[in-house]
Amino acid sequence: MSSRLGIIDLGTNTFHLLIVEKNGTEVTTLFHESRPARIGLGGINKRIITDEAIGRALEVLNFFRQKLDEFNVPHDNTSAFGTSAIRNAENKEVFCETVLKQTSIPVTVIDGDKEAEYIYKGVRLGTKLGSVPSLIIDIGGGSVEFIIGNESQIFWKQSFEIGGQRLMEKFMKNDPLAEGNKKKLYNYLDEQLIPLANAVHQYAPEKLVGSSGTFDTLMDIDFQHRTKQWRPQDQTDFNLPIEEFYRAYSLILAGNHEERMAIPGMIALRVDMIVVAVCLIDYVLRSHGIRKIQVSNYALKEGVLASMIGN
Numbered sequence: 390m391s392s393r394l395g396i397i398d399l400g401t402n403t404f405h406l407l408i409v410e411k412n413g414t415e416v417t418t419l420f421h422e423s424r425p426a427r428i429g430l431g432g433i434n435k436r437i438i439t440d441e442a443i444g445r446a447l448e449v450l451n452f453f454r455q456k457l458d459e460f461n462v463p464h465d466n467t468s469a470f471g472t473s474a475i476r477n478a479e480n481k482e483v484f485c486e487t488v489l490k491q492t493s494i495p496v497t498v499i500d501g502d503k504e505a506e507y508i509y510k511g512v513r514l515g516t517k518l519g520s521v522p523s524l525i526i527d528i529g530g531g532s533v534e535f536i537i538g539n540e541s542q543i544f545w546k547q548s549f550e551i552g553g554q555r556l557m558e559k560f561m562k563n564d565p566l567a568e569g570n571k572k573k574l575y576n577y578l579d580e581q582l583i584p585l586a587n588a589v590h591q592y593a594p595e596k597l598v599g600s601s602g603t604f605d606t607l608m609d610i611d612f613q614h615r616t617k618q619w620r621p622q623d624q625t626d627f628n629l630p631i632e633e634f635y636r637a638y639s640l641i642l643a644g645n646h647e648e649r650m651a652i653p654g655m656i657a658l659r660v661d662m663i664v665v666a667v668c669l670i671d672y673v674l675r676s677h678g679i680r681k682i683q684v685s686n687y688a689l690k691e692g693v694l695a696s697m698i699g700n
Contacts, residue, residue: 392699393419395462397453397469397498398690401429401530401554403602403658404446406453408460408692416698419460424449426692429443429474429530429554430505438478440652443487450492457494462552464493468693471498473531473552501548505534507692509543512536512600514695515687517574517624524679527601527688528666535585537592537614545588551581553603556669566664572640574665576611578672586661589677597673600688602659603666604629608684610637610654617653625686634682 408420426449428442438446447488448468469488469517475481476498485496499507508527512518518540531552536547560566560574590647599607611633612620620627640652641663649660671681 393460393466393695395453395457395460395467396690396693397450397467397494398693399426399428399469399471399475400602400689401433401472401474401532401552402427402662403530404453405458406447407689408456408462409694412518413630414580414698420456422453422456424452427530427554428591429552432478433474433552433554433590434530434558434617436477436479438480440473443484446484446488447491449493450488454492454494462574465520467494467554469494469496470504470689470693471646472504472553472689473501473529473548474637476500476552477531500529501502501534501550502530502546504689505536505546505548506543507689507696509536509538509546509692510602510638510686511687511689511692512598513538513540514687514691516598516683517626518598521596522592522594523596523598523680523683524589524673525685526604526670526673528553528599528603528669530662533669535588535617537588537594540653544592547584549585551578551669553666557662559667561661564660564661564664566642566668569666574668578669582672582676584678585673587657592676594679596683597670597679598683599629599684600685603663603670604684605654605686606659607634607637607667608656609656613653619654620663627684627686629682629684631680631682632666634674635672638671640682641667647662660662 404426405423432439445576527534529552
């Protein structure tokens with residue numbers, strides 16, 4: 390018997406909707422869209438979702454509601470997951486009640502540990518992780534999840550509240566990012582990521598596997614540079630040559646907003662946050678001597694789907 394499911398990931402920067410048809414063990418994607426909601430903007434470091442941010446969220450979720458209705462997804466089969474910006478907001482109850490009242494979409498707020506688990510399941514569904522440990526990274530606007538695991542299990546996982554929106558508001562005082570502020574950012578990462586250093590020391594991951602936003606854009610920049618085309622939409626597993634990462638990293642750090650926007654493959658949603666995000670990737674690569682980058686097109690929402698279908 391077939392059933393339709395709607396899964397919504399309420400990220401700090403972007404909201405994602407995935408609509409699938411489940412027929413026994415077969416799953417077909419019917420609709421998939423990501424839209425900027427930027428609910429962390431202006432309030433994330435004050436632990437609040439501003440009225441403007443709630444307005445942007447409702448606009449996106451009303452569009453998602455239309456799509457769910459269009460594809461006849463039963464209300465009971467729709468799940469929405471709130472992450473960093475929502476779980477840390479003092480007005481999260483108000484936010485969730487407003488969303489439910491205006492869109493009939495119930496929001497489940499998940500903690501960082503659950504978020505990391507879903508991300509791992511999504512990445513595992515979309516990429517060949519292999520048997521050696523990998524360091525999986527998902528850089529959100531509010532939090533960053535680090536998971537060390539292979540194709541069969543998680544060895545260690547932790548969510549840190551050091552996402553792109555937070556880092557940008559803290560350290561990006563100039564554009565381009567000033568050398569002094571970059572040093573402060575790296576020192577901050579040194580302090581914040583001690584548990585990661587210990588875990589990497591213990592499990593010695595051989596490659597970095599990136600999922601979500603920044604990594605999607607880095608792949609687009611890579612494809613535009615090498616092939617002058619967008620990456621194939623049906624592919625979920627990519628390799629990003631380390632030289633190509635550093636080519637993009639240099640361009641991103643050298644330019645201001647307009648110059649970054651001119652990089653082929655760049656998108657407006659990512660153009661500012663990508664500065665602190667590539668600094669974080671560089672920090673992890675260099676601190677832990679990792680030379681291989683793999684990119685997964687799948688993340689939290691696919692992990693929720695994998696959990697629902699028992700993967």
